[in-house]
Amino acid sequence: MNDEANNAVGDYQYGFHDPENATIRFDKGLSEQVVRDISNLKEEPEWMTEIRVKAYRHFVSRPMPDWGNCSMLESIKFDDVTYFLRSSKETANDWDDVPEDIKNTFNRLGIPEAEQKWLGGVTAQYESEAVYHSVREDLEEQGVIFLDMDAGLKEYPELVKQYFCSVIPYADNKFSALNTAVWSGGSFIYVPKGVHVEMPVQAYFRINAKNMGQFERTLIIADEGSSINYVEGCTAPTYSTDSLHSAVVELIAMEGAKIRYSTVQNWSANVYNLVTKRGIAHKNAVVEWVDGNIGSKLTMKYPSVILKGEGAHAEIISVAYAGAGQHQDAGAKVHHLAPNTTSNILSKSISKNGGRSSYRGLLKVNPKAHGCRSKVVCDALMLDADSRSDTYPTMEVSNSSADLEHEASVSKISGDQLFYLMSRGFSEEEAMGLIVNGFFEPFTRELPMEYAVELNKLLELEMEGAIG
Amino acid sequence: MNYLEIPVPNRAQHLWRYTPWSKVHPTEVGSVPKISTAKVILNDVEIKSNDKRQKSNLEEISRVFLQESNNSMHLVSVNEASPANLITISSEEEQAICHIHVECSTSGSLIVKLDGAINWLGLHITGNVAKNCTLSFGLVNDLAQHSTILRCEDWNLLRDSVLEYGELSIGGSQIKSDIRTSLDEVNSSLTQNIAVITEDSRHDDHHIEILHRSGNTNSSLNVSSACSDKGHTIGTGLLMIQEDCDGCDAGQVFKNLLLSDTAKAESIPELEVLSDDVKAAHGAASSSVDSEQIHYMMSRGFSKVHAEALIVEGFLVSCFAKINNNEVRQYLIGALTAKYL
Numbered sequence: 001m002n003d004e005a006n007n008a009v010g011d012y013q014y015g016f017h018d019p020e021n022a023t024i025r026f027d028k029g030l031s032e033q034v035v036r037d038i039s040n041l042k043e044e045p046e047w048m049t050e051i052r053v054k055a056y057r058h059f060v061s062r063p064m065p066d067w068g069n070c071s072m073l074e075s076i077k078f079d080d081v082t083y084f085l086r087s088s089k090e091t092a093n094d095w096d097d098v099p100e101d102i103k104n105t106f107n108r109l110g111i112p113e114a115e116q117k118w119l120g121g122v123t124a125q126y127e128s129e130a131v132y133h134s135v136r137e138d139l140e141e142q143g144v145i146f147l148d149m150d151a152g153l154k155e156y157p158e159l160v161k162q163y164f165c166s167v168i169p170y171a172d173n174k175f176s177a178l179n180t181a182v183w184s185g186g187s188f189i190y191v192p193k194g195v196h197v198e199m200p201v202q203a204y205f206r207i208n209a210k211n212m213g214q215f216e217r218t219l220i221i222a223d224e225g226s227s228i229n230y231v232e233g234c235t236a237p238t239y240s241t242d243s244l245h246s247a248v249v250e251l252i253a254m255e256g257a258k259i260r261y262s263t264v265q266n267w268s269a270n271v272y273n274l275v276t277k278r279g280i281a282h283k284n285a286v287v288e289w290v291d292g293n294i295g296s297k298l299t300m301k302y303p304s305v306i307l308k309g310e311g312a313h314a315e316i317i318s319v320a321y322a323g324a325g326q327h328q329d330a331g332a333k334v335h336h337l338a339p340n341t342t343s344n345i346l347s348k349s350i351s352k353n354g355g356r357s358s359y360r361g362l363l364k365v366n367p368k369a370h371g372c373r374s375k376v377v378c379d380a381l382m383l384d385a386d387s388r389s390d391t392y393p394t395m396e397v398s399n400s401s402a403d404l405e406h407e408a409s410v411s412k413i414s415g416d417q418l419f420y421l422m423s424r425g426f427s428e429e430e431a432m433g434l435i436v437n438g439f440f441e442p443f444t445r446e447l448p449m450e451y452a453v454e455l456n457k458l459l460e461l462e463m464e465g466a467i468g
Numbered sequence: 469m470n471y472l473e474i475p476v477p478n479r480a481q482h483l484w485r486y487t488p489w490s491k492v493h494p495t496e497v498g499s500v501p502k503i504s505t506a507k508v509i510l511n512d513v514e515i516k517s518n519d520k521r522q523k524s525n526l527e528e529i530s531r532v533f534l535q536e537s538n539n540s541m542h543l544v545s546v547n548e549a550s551p552a553n554l555i556t557i558s559s560e561e562e563q564a565i566c567h568i569h570v571e572c573s574t575s576g577s578l579i580v581k582l583d584g585a586i587n588w589l590g591l592h593i594t595g596n597v598a599k600n601c602t603l604s605f606g607l608v609n610d611l612a613q614h615s616t617i618l619r620c621e622d623w624n625l626l627r628d629s630v631l632e633y634g635e636l637s638i639g640g641s642q643i644k645s646d647i648r649t650s651l652d653e654v655n656s657s658l659t660q661n662i663a664v665i666t667e668d669s670r671h672d673d674h675h676i677e678i679l680h681r682s683g684n685t686n687s688s689l690n691v692s693s694a695c696s697d698k699g700h701t702i703g704t705g706l707l708m709i710q711e712d713c714d715g716c717d718a719g720q721v722f723k724n725l726l727l728s729d730t731a732k733a734e735s736i737p738e739l740e741v742l743s744d745d746v747k748a749a750h751g752a753a754s755s756s757v758d759s760e761q762i763h764y765m766m767s768r769g770f771s772k773v774h775a776e777a778l779i780v781e782g783f784l785v786s787c788f789a790k791i792n793n794n795e796v797r798q799y800l801i802g803a804l805t806a807k808y809l
Contacts, residue, residue, distance in 0.1 A: 066480055367729065382744035385712070391739040397754040400726035406737070406752040412744045 024086040028211065029079045032056055035181050038084050042150055042184075045157055048164075055170035055180035062174045068360075069327050072298045076272055081213040081244050083182045123148050123203040125185045125216060139197060145190040146201055149217050152188025159190060163219055167250040167278050167306070175274040175300075179215045179248040186216035186247070191226040191257075200229040200262075205245075213244040220250070222257035222285075229260045231447075242270045242297065251279030253287050255309065262290040262447055265299065269325060273299040283309030283338075290446045291318040293328050302360060304333035307341035307369075314343040319443040322355030322387070331360035331392075332376075336369040336402070345376040346442055351387035358390040365402040372399065378408035381439055383432075469527045471500050471536050477529060483646065486702045486734055487673040489529060492618045492644040494537075494563050494588040503537045503590065506564035509556045510544060517542045521567055524622070530646060531620050534590045538565035544578065546603060551576030552795060557591065558584035570595035572603040572629075577793050580605075582639060585612040589640075591619040597629040599653075604632040604793030608803045611639035613668070621647040625656035625685075633660040634791045634800045638807055641670055648677040651685035658687040661791060663784040663804065666699025666731070673702040676720075680708065683743075684715035692723045692787040694780045695731035704736040707748060714745035724754040725783055727776070781808050 024041070026034060035056045039049040064073050125148070135146040145156065153160045170180035187203045205216060222228055245267060253259045259279060267273055273296035279287035289303035305314035320328035334343040349357035359378045380389040391408045413435050421431035437444075476497050477484040490497050505517050517540035524531045546553060551574055557566050564586055570578060572595065582589065589611065597603045611617065617640045625631055637643065649658050658678060666672050678687045693701040703722045724733035737750040757779050765775030784804055791797040 380741070382741065385714070385744050387742075387744060389739070389741045391737075391750065393735075393737060393750075393752065395735045395752050395754060396732070397724065397726060397734070398732045400729050400731060400756045402726070402754060403756075404752070404754045406735070406750075408737075408739065408750050410739060410741045410746070410748040412746075 024084070026082060026084040028082050030056070030081070030083055030182070034083055038182055038184065041084070042153075044153060047161060048153065051165065051170060052181050052183075055177045056182075058171050059174060059177035059181055062177060064174060068300055068329050069298055069356075072272075072327060076242070076244060080211050082211055083213050083215070084184060085212060123187050125203065125205045125214075135201070136199070142195045143192040144195060144197060145188065147188045149186040149188045149219065150184065152219070156188070156190070159221075160188065160219065163221055163250065163252055165250075167252065167280050168248055168276050173276060175246045176248050176276045179217060179246050179276070182213070183215045183217035183248065185214075186218040187220070187230070188218070189220040189228065189230065191222045191228045193223045194225045196226060197228045200231045202231045202233070204233050211243060213246070215245075216247050218247065218249040220259055220261070221252045222254060222259050224254045225256040226254075227258040229262070231262045233264050233266070242272060245271055245273045245275070245296075247275045247277075249275070249277040251287055253279065253281045253285035253312075255283045256285060257282075258286040258288075260288040260290065261303075264292040264447070265295060267295040269295060269297055269323070271296045273301065275299075275301040277301065278304040278306065279314075280306045280308055281312035281314060284311040285309060286313045286315070288315040289318070289332070290443065291316070291330070292443060292447075293318070293320040293330050296328075297325065298327045298329065300329045302331040302333050302362075304335070305343065306335045306337060307343065308337050310338045310340055312338060312341045314341075316343070316345045317443050317446055318347050319440050320347075320349040320357045322349065322351045322357040324353040324355060327356045327358070329358045329360060331358070333362040334364070334374065336363075336365045336372040336374070339368070339370040339372070341369060341372050343374040345374070347376075347378040348380075348440060348443060349378075349389060350381045350383065350436060350439070351389050352383040354384075354386040356388040356390070358392065359408070360392045362394045362396070363404060363406070364396045365399050365404070367398040369399050370401045372402045372404075374402075374404045376404075376406040379439070380408070380410040381436070382410065382412050469532065471529070471532045472498070474527065474529045474532060482704060482706075482736070482738075483675055485704075486700075487642075487644050487671065491642055492530070492616060493533070494590070494616070500533065500536045501563075503563050503565045504559070504561050505538055505540050506557050506559040506566035506586075506589065508542050508566060508568070509558075511550070511553055515542055517567075519543050519569075521569075526622070528620075528646070530618055530644070531592065534565055534567070534592045534618070534620065537590065538567070541567045541569055544568055544570050546570060546572040546574060546576040546578055548574045553578045555580045557582050557589075559586045559589070560584075561586070563588040563590075565590040565592075567592045567594070569593075570603070570605075572597045572601050575602040577604040577606070577796050579796060579799050580607045582607075582609045582611050582617070586615055588616045589618070591617065593619075593621045594623070595621075596624045597626065597631050597656075599627045599629060602630040602632065604791065604796040605634070606791075606796040606800050607635045608800065609635070609637045609639045609643070610803065613639070613641055613670075615640040616642040617644070619643070619645040619647075621645075623649040625649065625651050625653070625658065627653035628655045629653075630657045631659075632791050632793060632796070633658065634788050634796055635662045636800050636803050637662065637664045637672055637674070638803075641668075643670075643672045645673065646675045646677075648679070649687070650679045650681055651687060652681050654682045654684050656682070656685050659790055660687070660689045661787045662691045663787045663800075664691065664693035664701055664703075665784070665807065666693065666701045667696045669698040669700075671700045673704075675704045675706075677706045678708070678718065678720070679710070680713050680716045680718060681710050683713045685713070686716070687718045688790070689720035690723075690787055690790070691721070692725075692784055693733065694725045694727060694784060695733050696727035698728075698730045700732045702734045704734075704738070705750070706738045706740070707750065708740045709743050709746050709748060711742045713743045716743065716746040716748070718746070718748045720750045722752040723783075724752075725780060726754060726756050727780070777808055781805070
């Protein structure tokens with residue numbers, strides 16, 4: 001890493017970058033030709049090219065959202081973004097076959113170690129495409145498909161065609177249109193009926209190049225009575241110019257299935273993170289989002305669940321940390337379409353050094369959804385007078401038998417709590433760190449232990465210098 | 469900015485999401501008709517509008533429209549000479565506008581009753597509560613079932629002042645209310661309690677903004693609504709605490725009781741907090757009448773309909789329990805009880 005990069009990295013431990021050794025790099029900017037070129041390069045079927053082009057046209061014609069942090073959104077320079085960059089000729093199944101420079105990056109991030117210890121499978125995506133992919137043999141034998149999305153489309157085109165854009169249509173919003181037009185990489189998972197994937201599978205997304213746009217597409221289908229726990233992590237180097245990450249994640253939980261999708265997003269503070277995540281839960285199915293937002297310049301992410309089948313359940317736990325120059329606009333949405341569906345939303349946010357955190361949520365109960373229950377809790381901590389915390393919850397209820405609760409509070413760390421801890425020998429900074437970790441505990445306890453430890457370390461780093 | 473220069477708001481705007489501007493405009497959205505002044509009776513005496521309104525500094529479409537359609541104003545003083553006041557607003561015209569400006573310079577009360585069979589009523593209430601003064605304000609909307617109401621309110625509270633606000637909204641078919649209170653100076657305090665009943669196809673949209681502009685200011689908002697038949701209740705709250713406003717304590721609660729499968733309730737209690745040493749909380753809840761409560765009442769001899777009516781009445785009456793001024797509280801409760809007789 002050179003000095004310039006070192007200086008820019010600051011406290012962000014994943015802010016290093018390695019030399020760029022692209023095998024294919026598109027020119028900056030987006031046009032219909034770029035969209036067709038990406039599709040041709042990947043030798044995709046005609047229907048996928050058509051969807052991409054339709055989505056591109058929708059993206060161009062659709063205005064920017066006129067809500068949220070409009071000034072930050074308007075500052076995105078779509079013409080300065082590189083929409084496709086291939087770093088490795090092919091996806092390796094053996095760690096030794098991964099190009100040396102990329103391997104170094106992931107070694108520094110601890111991916112191979114994690115895989116050996118506790119993962120059922122792993123995909124590592126570097127820039128636009130997966131560079132490494134592996135899945136445990138026993139899972140393959142059970143019929144579990146875990147591929148990067150490009151390989152999924154090649155090997156299982158009919159399955160992908162059936163479910164692609166079925167939960168999030170390309171015209172859902174401007175950024176889902178952008179993703180559908182230029183998507184590359186991501187994970188494709190199919191869990192057959194009755195199979196329980198005991199160990200979590202993981203994807204790791206890394207942007208290395210400057211002005212890079214990463215548009216991964218993830219599709220997870222859990223067939224009847226199956227279950228899967230998927231974990232993803234994201235980092236990027238710190239550059240003086242901005243990068244764009246706009247992913248789309250679609251989850252389909254068939255009758256009695258369970259999907260848990262955990263994310264710890266730790267992009268550097270120059271990444272626009274504009275993500276659409278939605279799951280559909282059929283009869284008695286469960287969809288859980290466990291969502292941590294630590295990094296990025298602007299995050300707009302509202303994991304959603306459509307409770308389509310009777311007795312389905314949604315669980316959304318999200319935490320956000322907004323430091324200097326950051327706006328974490330996160331939240332959750334649940335649509336109760338069927339009777340006796342239930343949901344729980346827990347959102348926690350911390351703002352510090354002028355950071356802004358917003359909770360934006362929607363809870364909707366359809367007229368036919370009898371006997372629904374939902375509880376939403378949002379808590380916000382503000383650590384100084386320069387920061388800001390907003391809550392924008394929406395409840396739309398069209399069924400009299402629904403039972404909904406929403407509660408939210410905004411406060412600072414209480415002087416009594418600090419005093420208590422300091423009287424027992426902790427410094428003010430340590431005491432504050434402990435209180436923050438405790439505040440986030442409902443989230444961290446839902447993460448695999450290794451992730452929870454990592455998250456606590458990240459928070460400690462972020463909390464450095466929080467006093468005075 | 470003139471009305472015709474303001475773009476017609478669309479659904480993306482929080483304020484107009486559930487009630488389009490065209491639904492509460494008296495004619496066509498592209499016109500500014502001249503509308504006559506409503507009849508205002510203060511303490512049994514009709515008063516005339518003899519003042520011109522000052523231009524509002526809010527370029528909000530409904531405020532600008534009301535002013536351009538009728539620029540007259542009724543000035544009402546709540547002072548030591550007249551601490552307790554009752555205003556009735558009505559009109560024999562099809563459409564009418566009324567602007568009441570309240571100056572409170574003592575500890576007193578003001579009750580406003582909207583009455584009659586008017587088709588469209590535009591109402592703008594503005595008010596200042598002076599230093600160390602307390603105003604207990606009650607509003608009862610008991611207009612005919614077919615009326616459309618466009619109502620704006622703007623209140624300013626000065627140092628150590630208190631505004632106790634109570635409202636019962638049961639009249640009209642299409643109601644849009646936009647109530648904004650600014651706590652301008654330290655130690656000012658607002659308690660706002662609103663009870664809404666939507667039945668038949670009544671559509672009641674309340675937008676309530678509370679702006680804390682000074683430290684150590686308190687606000688408490690409680691909106692309770694009972695929705696039956698095809699009624700539609702909307703409650704949007706925006707609680708803002710500006711920078712350098714430490715010591716504020718603010719809370720807002722929206723409660724909806726849904727009494728039929730075709731009734732709808734939307735609650736959006738928003739918070740924007742820019743100071744750290746504050747307490748800010750909000751909550752919203754929607755549910756049907758607890759079957760255990762119904763069972764308890766029925767086991768004591770009430771019919772199911774009577775039991776449910778009593779529970780709903782109790783739910784709404786409790787909303788007014790925090791109003792200290794006996795006169796205002798009793799008036800609101802009396803109007804509510806009369807509804808259930």
